[in-house]
Amino acid sequence: MAEESQKWVLMVTAQTPTNIAVIKYWGKRDETLILPVNDSISVTLDPEHLCTTTTVSVSPAFDQDRMWLNGKEISLSGGRFQSCLREIRSRATDVHDKEKGIKITKKDWEKLNVHIASYNNFPTAAGLASSAAGFACLVFALSKLMNANEDHSQLSAIARRGSGSACRSLYGGFVKWIMGKDEKGTDSLAVQLADEKHWDELVIVIAVVSSQQKETSSTTGMRDTVETSLLLQHRAKEVVPKRILKMEEAIKNRDFASFAQLACTDSNQFHAVCLDTCPPIFYMNDTSHRQASFLNLIISLVEKWNRAAGTPQVAYTFDAGPNAVLIARNRETAALLVQKLLFCFPPKSDADLNSFVLGDKSILKDAGVESLEAIESLPAPPEIKDPSQRHRGDVSYFICTRPGRGPVVLSDESQFLLNPETGLPK
Ligand SMILES: Nc1ncnc2c1ncn2[C@@H]1O[C@H](COP(=O)(O)OP(=O)(O)OP(=O)(O)O)[C@@H](O)[C@H]1O
């Protein structure tokens, strides 16, 4: 270790995307190792719009491991954080920073403490996969700091110990989490099926209904499901294995009809499995009649539209919360989708369009909706039964995004979350 001073601080900052499952992970066969009961497939979302940024740092001056999440110090004592830290430390190798004159040997890493600061540019624990982006980013950044020469699949198996879905955020594009067979979980890891450029016409629109933290966490929910649902056993054994093969084919061939049909059916079955749990879990209409009508409307709109068009235009999928994720086959369809959504779910009258539609705002231009007045004069979608009923304010905001890239290291110091001199939050 650099003997002369205790002052040095070495740090790495990384940025990692979230992902949305199109074949869902729900249920563990091993709670501690986080081993799933079935394979799953996801699309990585563009980190330009939704991402986690994490700075990790090391210094002989740090007297314990510490972490700040979204500016607030949190405890690292939980088993999931401890597993990730332990697994990465055990793979650390020698680090030599010639510029700073710092040498850290493999053995030193056992004694050195780390400081971690992380920031999600979207709501945490609200069903937008913050744990996925968060743990993927933590593991990726630590692997760079500690020079753990593992490939992304090996890192994904470590991120899995933080949160199952996190393993899929180690890659961009289209990703499969292979459940694996090994009791120790060494083969339960993510692989990339295709990168984000393979199918870059897809446009993803997320309708955020509630940014509040949800009532039943995924972890507790899926534990109850494994214990009580017979439907889950059927799903994991009979349904998902076949669906995974079909979804891989659909992605490979950019076959949107098949992709959409599989994604919608799988989301619906995931929620059926939640209902089949004792006590039942209502992720899709958790808190209010308002939310239930939002979901009915969105699903029936997409289903009717797809049927009328003769082939699917849009896929929907819902995770462990009421937010809707809609995947449009191309930009043209996405513009139509945005028009229909804005007609049905206009913002409150005092809203500002700029904070109502986030992410890739250029879709608004394509949709011809560049002002609040334009939303008011949109034509009623033919799929809607009662055009006089507009559900004003039911959607908090929309995020327009697309399939995106995997983790990257950031070199711009202005994006670092820790002070390079002190290793404390900026
Ligand atoms: N940036 C981050 N770095 C490390 N851990 C994080 C980060 N963001 C969130 N987490 C962890 O994930 C937890 C939230 O996970 P949870 O599964 O409840 O919500 P979510 O991931 O946002 O929603 P969902 O999994 O349903 O999509 C936080 O309490 C924290 O432990």
Ligand SMILES: C[C@@](O)(CCOP(=O)(O)OP(=O)(O)O)CC(=O)O
């Ligand atoms: C509905 C899901 O989003 C469930 C995600 O569950 P988590 O990965 O959050 O659960 P833990 O492994 O217990 O941390 C479906 C999916 O992402 O595949």
